[in-house]
Amino acid sequence: MLSFHSHVPVAGTLEAKNRMQHAFEVLKDEMTSDKVGYYKLPTLSLEHLQTLKAIDTSSFEQIVVIGIGGSTLGTKAIDSILSLNTPDAKEMIFFENSDPLTISRNLSKIDKDKACFFIISKSGGTIETTSIFKTIINHFKLDLDGEDNGRVFAITDHGSPLSRFAKHHKLQEFNIPDNVGGRFSVLSAVGVVPLAMAGYDMNAVLDGAQELIESFFKEEENHLLQKANSFYENRQNQTINVLFSYADSLENFTKWYVQLWGESLGKIDIEGDRVGLTPIGLIGSVDQHSFLQLIIEGPKDKTVTFIKIDDFENELTIPDISLYAIESTNFINNKSFNTLIGAQCDATMQSLVESGVNVDSISLDKISEKNIGALIINFELLTSLVGAMLKVNTYNQPGVELGKQILYKNLENI
Amino acid sequence: MLSFHSHVPVAGTLEAKNRMQHAFEVLKDEMTSDKVGYYKLPTLSLEHLQTLKAIDTSSFEQIVVIGIGGSTLGTKAIDSILSLNTPDAKEMIFFENSDPLTISRNLSKIDKDKACFFIISKSGGTIETTSIFKTIINHFKLDLDGEDNGRVFAITDHGSPLSRFAKHHKLQEFNIPDNVGGRFSVLSAVGVVPLAMAGYDMNAVLDGAQELIESFFKEEENHLLQKANSFYENRQNQTINVLFSYADSLENFTKWYVQLWGESLGKIDIEGDRVGLTPIGLIGSVDQHSFLQLIIEGPKDKTVTFIKIDDFENELTIPDISLYAIESTNFINNKSFNTLIGAQCDATMQSLVESGVNVDSISLDKISEKNIGALIINFELLTSLVGAMLKVNTYNQPGVELGKQILYKNLENI
Numbered sequence: 051m052l053s054f055h056s057h058v059p060v061a062g063t064l065e066a067k068n069r070m071q072h073a074f075e076v077l078k079d080e081m082t083s084d085k086v087g088y089y090k091l092p093t094l095s096l097e098h099l100q101t102l103k104a105i106d107t108s109s110f111e112q113i114v115v116i117g118i119g120g121s122t123l124g125t126k127a128i129d130s131i132l133s134l135n136t137p138d139a140k141e142m143i144f145f146e147n148s149d150p151l152t153i154s155r156n157l158s159k160i161d162k163d164k165a166c167f168f169i170i171s172k173s174g175g176t177i178e179t180t181s182i183f184k185t186i187i188n189h190f191k192l193d194l195d196g197e198d199n200g201r202v203f204a205i206t207d208h209g210s211p212l213s214r215f216a217k218h219h220k221l222q223e224f225n226i227p228d229n230v231g232g233r234f235s236v237l238s239a240v241g242v243v244p245l246a247m248a249g250y251d252m253n254a255v256l257d258g259a260q261e262l263i264e265s266f267f268k269e270e271e272n273h274l275l276q277k278a279n280s281f282y283e284n285r286q287n288q289t290i291n292v293l294f295s296y297a298d299s300l301e302n303f304t305k306w307y308v309q310l311w312g313e314s315l316g317k318i319d320i321e322g323d324r325v326g327l328t329p330i331g332l333i334g335s336v337d338q339h340s341f342l343q344l345i346i347e348g349p350k351d352k353t354v355t356f357i358k359i360d361d362f363e364n365e366l367t368i369p370d371i372s373l374y375a376i377e378s379t380n381f382i383n384n385k386s387f388n389t390l391i392g393a394q395c396d397a398t399m400q401s402l403v404e405s406g407v408n409v410d411s412i413s414l415d416k417i418s419e420k421n422i423g424a425l426i427i428n429f430e431l432l433t434s435l436v437g438a439m440l441k442v443n444t445y446n447q448p449g450v451e452l453g454k455q456i457l458y459k460n461l462e463n464i
Numbered sequence: 465m466l467s468f469h470s471h472v473p474v475a476g477t478l479e480a481k482n483r484m485q486h487a488f489e490v491l492k493d494e495m496t497s498d499k500v501g502y503y504k505l506p507t508l509s510l511e512h513l514q515t516l517k518a519i520d521t522s523s524f525e526q527i528v529v530i531g532i533g534g535s536t537l538g539t540k541a542i543d544s545i546l547s548l549n550t551p552d553a554k555e556m557i558f559f560e561n562s563d564p565l566t567i568s569r570n571l572s573k574i575d576k577d578k579a580c581f582f583i584i585s586k587s588g589g590t591i592e593t594t595s596i597f598k599t600i601i602n603h604f605k606l607d608l609d610g611e612d613n614g615r616v617f618a619i620t621d622h623g624s625p626l627s628r629f630a631k632h633h634k635l636q637e638f639n640i641p642d643n644v645g646g647r648f649s650v651l652s653a654v655g656v657v658p659l660a661m662a663g664y665d666m667n668a669v670l671d672g673a674q675e676l677i678e679s680f681f682k683e684e685e686n687h688l689l690q691k692a693n694s695f696y697e698n699r700q701n702q703t704i705n706v707l708f709s710y711a712d713s714l715e716n717f718t719k720w721y722v723q724l725w726g727e728s729l730g731k732i733d734i735e736g737d738r739v740g741l742t743p744i745g746l747i748g749s750v751d752q753h754s755f756l757q758l759i760i761e762g763p764k765d766k767t768v769t770f771i772k773i774d775d776f777e778n779e780l781t782i783p784d785i786s787l788y789a790i791e792s793t794n795f796i797n798n799k800s801f802n803t804l805i806g807a808q809c810d811a812t813m814q815s816l817v818e819s820g821v822n823v824d825s826i827s828l829d830k831i832s833e834k835n836i837g838a839l840i841i842n843f844e845l846l847t848s849l850v851g852a853m854l855k856v857n858t859y860n861q862p863g864v865e866l867g868k869q870i871l872y873k874n875l876e877n878i
Contacts, residue, residue: 185783347863452760452819
């Protein structure tokens with residue numbers, strides 16, 4: 051279960067109410083008209099789980115994922131969180147960057163006979179992904195039409211070059227709906243298939259996501275509209291939105307959030323103005339010793355959303371030991387680390403509220419599949435709402451094209 | 465060797481020249497008067513390397529470091545970078561956060577008979593560090609006065625509670641100079657001792673740092689003054705400073721930078737105003753698929769500094785394979801990943817320059833101990849220069865005290 055709490059006053063002006071109502075209608079239209087597809091993924095993706103049942107995956111001990119950006123960030127986030135309470139989950143190895151040292155190190159970890167390989171790209175033309183895939187084919191002498199045919203899977207758009215490649219070699223293929231963009235695709239085949247193959251209960255993840263979608267469209271998640279409106283109203287002065295998660299395992303989730311928020315909202319709006327909000331991911335308590343000073347005493351240009359785990363389901367307790375000359379720390383003896391990290395989150399939140407920072411929080415009763423599904427949808431809905439208020443195209447990324455063109459031109463001349 | 469390149473016009477006004485000269489004099493005074501100690505660490509820390517020679521470390525295969533914030537960030541950064549070209553480096557295990565799941569997992573990785581333990585805290589009162597240290601003592605039944613006496617080391621300020629604890633148990637102790645703050649302490653015993661014990665050539669790291677310090681104070685690093693002045697002059701509009709590093713192994717370095725920049729400059733200045741610049745760490749090429757869109761089309765509130773490795777010293781090459789239907793990617797065949805990632809960095813930089821973003825770059829000819837030492841000093845000097853221009857106390861962190869007081873009060877009531 052997720053609980054939401056905001057220290058921001060509820061917006062009650064007619065203008066705010068109209069803005070929230072309008073944004074809600076935009077999302078409802080995106081959903082019902084199928085202009086935007088992620089709203090229906092929690093039910094649509096169930097078919098992939100059915101398909102997987104017919105595939106013998108018992109020999110796969112390593113799940114190798116080749117992709118970048120939206121093709122891996124969400125999958126890594128879920129793997130990092132759920133591996134903690136899924137002790138028999140299979141090892142996932144991600145190839146993303148074109149850094150040769152990482153690629154070489156990852157290659158050395160793989161035992162081909164125990165591995166399956168996912169190549170994930172909406173188009174199939176992603177330069178990092180295809181270059182790494184070629185390297186893997188070469189390194190392991192993969193026989194795509196013979197003995198290795200059953201260990202290579204493609205996840206891509208219908209009719210894409212990668213889809214045609216998969217059909218040519220009769221590889222098992224999973225498709226991403228055309229109306230689902232990369233950074234909104236974690237609950238499509240992109241995340242669901244490799245994570246299910248790794249042993250995670252993706253039915254439960256989809257279930258948690260579906261519940262929040264349904265209650266949102268039943269107008270039972272007003273906090274999301276309020277939160278989006280607060281981001282919108284403060285967009286000129288509170289330009290930086292910090293997600294401060296009190297659990298190490300949420301670090302990859304904050305990276306997923308950074309892509310979702312930054313790439314969706316950083317746009318030229320319909321009036322030709324540059325708009326956008328800058329996301330930052332922090333991990334508590336570690337970043338209390340790093341970034342917190344800047345939030346407290348620096349420019350008041352930040353909002354902070356805390357994510358707190360109420361129960362880590364771990365009993366580790368600070369022993370009742372008194373250290374010579376350090377007896378001043380004994381007041382924490384016999385308390386659990388679960389209590390300590392929760393108290394640290396609460397204290398940091400309270401200190402920010404007292405410093406006048408715009409703060410809200412999301413509490414998870416525990417780390418669970420359903421909670422992760424709901425958490426993903428929470429941020430996707432919030433992103434769509436803010437995008438509707440900012441009047442941008444939330445779902446494209448035209449700004450990165452220039453760099454690609456320069457790259458292709460430069461590489462041809464090397 | 466580090467090469468610096470800036471796309472920002474050189475500041476030539478009298479006001480800018482005076483500002484740069486004044487900041488230079490502030491740093492020179494900090495150094496000569498010993499008000500600030502990090503400038504002399506590259507020579508002072510040589511004595512720790514001498515001390516280590518007398519300690520038999522041959523039985524240690526795991527270097528366990530217990531600390532948080534400035535006590536670990538720099539050490540992790542160096543370990544991540546140099547482990548790639550130091551194949552016989554020992555495993556380093558870091559205990560930082562109060563997250564019970566991470567602590568439990570780390571405990572299970574340790575073989576006590578092959579491990580040594582560093583407890584690192586300037587004061588000794590850091591709540592995460594002492595709580596974890598007690599947990600380790602209890603978990604491994606460490607006999608501090610008996611058989612385990614030689615495997616536990618303390619790194620702390622002279623005369624601190626932790627220093628008194630170490631003396632009480634006759635533990636080997638290394639001290640941090642009083643005039644060196646946590647986030648400037650990586651080249652003190654804090655980083656040098658555990659990293660040397662892990663097998664890294666810390667003499668070379670200190671050597672690289674010393675060379676840059678000397679040339680800076682000989683007024684041979686004018687680019688640093690120019691860069692600091694540019695940050696200062698644009699502080700109202702370009703409030704976010706991105707460090708975009710094109711190497712996976714630099715991710716922990718960007719985290720070290722985030723603490724250094726955020727916690728040093730986010731302050732109430734001498735006139736009572738809230739000032740500060742917000743640091744963000746990105747990794748290329750991955751974050752081209754995540755954050756770049758926001759920089760290109762979002763608000764023009766960001767500067768970007770690229771770090772590029774000219775030669776990864778890795779020959780991995782994209783094989784000459786043509787994939788059915790994906791032949792459009794063949795133009796990159798037979799090129800090395802080293803070439804690809806370098807070209808990606810150049811293309812992204814060029815696209816940002818063309819978009820009017822304030823861009824500069826630091827190129828490392830390769831990943832080496834000397835280059836890492838220089839890179840650390842480069843950012844420390846830059847931080848001190850900008851702090852002098854902003855008229856803040858670069859070396860304290862008063863803002864985080866409120867949260868600590870709330871934590872102590874709340875925990876007493878649980």
